[in-house]
Amino acid sequence: MRNIKTNQSVVFTWSALALVAIVSIMTLRGALGIVHAANAEPSTGSTEVKIDNFAFTPGVITVKAGTQVTWINHDDIPHTVDSTEGKFKSAALDTEDKFQFRFTEPGEYPFFCRMHPKMTGKIIVQP
Amino acid sequence: MANKKDLIDQNLQDLNNDGVDRRGFLKCMAWAGTGLVWTLSGGIPVSRAFAKTTEKGGSKGSDFSFVQISDSHIGFNKPANPDVTATLQVAIDRINAMPHKPDFIIHTGDLSQLSKPSEFDTLDQALKGATAKQVYFVPGEHDMLSDNGEQYLQRYGKGTKGSGWYSFDQKGVHFVGLVNVVNLKAGGLGSLGHEQLEWLEDDLKAHSASTPIVMFAHIPLWTIYPDWGWGTDDSEQALSYVKRFGSVTVLNGHIHQVMQKVEGKLSFHTAMSTAFPQPAPGTAPSAGPMKVPAEQLQKVLGITDVNYLVSGKSLAIVDSPLDGSSASSKAAG
Numbered sequence: 417m418r419n420i421k422t423n424q425s426v427v428f429t430w431s432a433l434a435l436v437a438i439v440s441i442m443t444l445r446g447a448l449g450i451v452h453a454a455n456a457e458p459s460t461g462s463t464e465v466k467i468d469n470f471a472f473t474p475g476v477i478t479v480k481a482g483t484q485v486t487w488i489n490h491d492d493i494p495h496t497v498d499s500t501e502g503k504f505k506s507a508a509l510d511t512e513d514k515f516q517f518r519f520t521e522p523g524e525y526p527f528f529c530r531m532h533p534k535m536t537g538k539i540i541v542q543p
Numbered sequence: 544m545a546n547k548k549d550l551i552d553q554n555l556q557d558l559n560n561d562g563v564d565r566r567g568f569l570k571c572m573a574w575a576g577t578g579l580v581w582t583l584s585g586g587i588p589v590s591r592a593f594a595k596t597t598e599k600g601g602s603k604g605s606d607f608s609f610v611q612i613s614d615s616h617i618g619f620n621k622p623a624n625p626d627v628t629a630t631l632q633v634a635i636d637r638i639n640a641m642p643h644k645p646d647f648i649i650h651t652g653d654l655s656q657l658s659k660p661s662e663f664d665t666l667d668q669a670l671k672g673a674t675a676k677q678v679y680f681v682p683g684e685h686d687m688l689s690d691n692g693e694q695y696l697q698r699y700g701k702g703t704k705g706s707g708w709y710s711f712d713q714k715g716v717h718f719v720g721l722v723n724v725v726n727l728k729a730g731g732l733g734s735l736g737h738e739q740l741e742w743l744e745d746d747l748k749a750h751s752a753s754t755p756i757v758m759f760a761h762i763p764l765w766t767i768y769p770d771w772g773w774g775t776d777d778s779e780q781a782l783s784y785v786k787r788f789g790s791v792t793v794l795n796g797h798i799h800q801v802m803q804k805v806e807g808k809l810s811f812h813t814a815m816s817t818a819f820p821q822p823a824p825g826t827a828p829s830a831g832p833m834k835v836p837a838e839q840l841q842k843v844l845g846i847t848d849v850n851y852l853v854s855g856k857s858l859a860i861v862d863s864p865l866d867g868s869s870a871s872s873k874a875a876g
Binding site: 469470471491492493494496498500507508510511526527528530531532533534536 | 619621622623656657658684685688689724727728729730731732769770771772828829830831832
């Protein structure tokens with residue numbers, strides 16, 4: 417009994433440490449200003465990136481291969497969604513206009529607004 | 544450096560002689576977005592309140608003058624200004640009502656909101672009503688949205704190089720129109736690009752150092768607020784080519800408010816929009832149309848009048864809000 421209890425305690429301690437580690441990483445990410453949405457469990461099917469106040473939200477998003485991503489512009493100024501590597505390119509999106517792209521191949525897909533290139537984001541596609 | 548700067552400030556004070564502390568005034572004016580005059584005289588810029596200069600007949604006896612208008616955003620219809628065509632018309636009416644007729648108009652970009660043919664048509668129609676028939680354009684990022692800017696270049700870029708840059712001469716002043724809104728890099732600011740910079744260096748070589756230079760482009764060619772993209776990545780290189788000239792005036796738009804800076808012989812100036820104001824840098828979550836009470840809109844929209852005197856080799860710049868009020872009354876902000 418004693419031994420089992422000890423083991424449980426050890427297990428608990430390791431879990432706690434793991435939790436602390438995870439929280440630390442998340443805090444570090446927060447401090448670095450990196451936004452990871454649903455990082456642990458990639459979203460599937462479809463997901464949305466909002467454009468508000470000259471920024472993509474979330475800025476970085478992880479999805480499963482085959483996911484369709486929809487960008488929607490909520491600003492009073494048009495924006496675009498351009499793949500940094502030329503893999504996709506939207507027309508100018510006026511207020512409430514949308515752009516959609518389905519990511520079939522795993523990989524990282526950085527993008528930006530070609531009108532306001534300070535606006536950047538990334539789609540991470542997992543198998 | 545400090546001594547030299549103090550000396551220039553002293554010169555400014557002496558030449559100014561209007562009781563307005565230049566630094567305090569500029570600080571104040573930067574956000575008032577209304578009127579301010581400054582003159583380049585022998586390479587030394589002088590700032591004056593708008594009312595003072597008009598009193599002294601700033602435009603009287605000038606050898607030629609032109610008007611800068613900017614950021615018309617034809618097609619924009621949001622609450623910040625539901626009728627941008629009407630405010631452009633007011634701007635043109637003000638130009639036509641000037642006691643001296645400007646020789647030409649420079650539009651520093653964002654003619655349209657979405658590069659639509661109908662938007663360009665509306666702008667053209669409005670500008671036809673201006674007494675100054677010659678209009679020089681440079682594109683804003685809103686004008687190059689379709690077909691890599693073909694629509695813009697076909698209409699406004701005849702005879703220009705690359706994505707629409709060019710130069711021309713008027714009564715001894717060399718004007719250069721630059722494009723810094725295409726092929727922008729992710730995470731970057733405005734960009735002129737290698738090809739245009741090479742052209743610029745070559746274009747300026749033909750001119751003597753005593754030739755006054757006026758450079759104009761949409762996005763500021765000086766770094767105003769990089770967080771909002773208010774600057775141009777390779778502007779330093781462009782400015783290095785004009786360092787040898789005795790008088791260089793840089794006119795920009797994009798930020799929808801008056802800001803200016805004097806750096807040696809270089810004078811930088813941004814114009815108001817004819818469509819809607821934008822917040823002062825860092826005072827809002829982001830750039831973008833700023834809603835003001837309807838009765839105040841025409842105080843924050845405006846035009847820029849530039850007068851040139853060959854004899855004094857000087858340029859006088861006056862920003863006038865559309866509502867016709869003088870700048871001095873609003874400089875107290």
